[in-house]
Amino acid sequence: MKRWDCDMCNTDIEVADDYEAEICCSGYMCGCYGKPVNPVLCDKCEEQLFGKSIN
Numbered sequence: 147m148k149r150w151d152c153d154m155c156n157t158d159i160e161v162a163d164d165y166e167a168e169i170c171c172s173g174y175m176c177g178c179y180g181k182p183v184n185p186v187l188c189d190k191c192e193e194q195l196f197g198k199s200i201n
């Protein structure tokens with residue numbers, strides 16, 4: 147595992163060693179807004195995004 151920042155709130159989290167953020171483009175004139183196409187989120191943001199499906 148290696149340290150990373152949550153793509154939503156920049157909290158320190160851990161991701162798999164082989165994780166690489168894939169950027170589509172700078173976000174100019176594109177719906178990706180320059181964000182990674184495979185964002186990693188902390189538990190909090192994941193909960194917010196997907197609802198509290200996990201206890």
Ligand SMILES: [Zn+2]
Nearest residue numbers: 170171176178
């Ligand atoms: Zn793009």
Ligand SMILES: [Zn+2]
Nearest residue numbers: 152155188191
């Ligand atoms: Zn977060």
